[in-house]
Amino acid sequence: MVSDDAPVYVISVAAELAGMHPQTLRQYDRLGIVSPGRARGRGRRYSLRDIANLREVQRLSHDEGINLAGIKRILALEGEVEQLMRQVEYLRAFAEPGRRIFTADPTGDVVAVRRSERRTVRPVRGELPSHRGSLILWRPTPR
Structure with a gap:
């Protein structure tokens, strides 16, 4: 099974899966909103997580009316929250009584x-x- 973080999809497939134009994905990459992995020839390779992020960007933009700078900040904060939650769980395993x-x-x-x-x-x-x-x-x- 392929990991959600494995960069496997070329830009045309990722754009189709996300319901966007490939040029939009290039723009988001330039802005640092969604940064895909790179193949040897420097071609973009998107993961399932990247595609989920692209869909979230589209939802925030169209449904919530948030601009791209705001979306970039939201995604960064969500990433920080996920990282902190993993760290808390790691530390909690040590600190639980009897551990x-x-x-x-x-x-x-x-x-x-x-x-x-x-x-x-x-x-x-x-x-x-x-x-x-x-x-x-x-x-x-x-x-």
């Missing part, structure tokens, strides 16, 4: 703390516990 403990290393990357490296730390009032100089996310236990 692994993790820390942030000096570069800011999330690192799981091995059971052998865990230790019980009693935080000083107003301070958070640390692990080798890094912040450990923790939940206080009810007393």
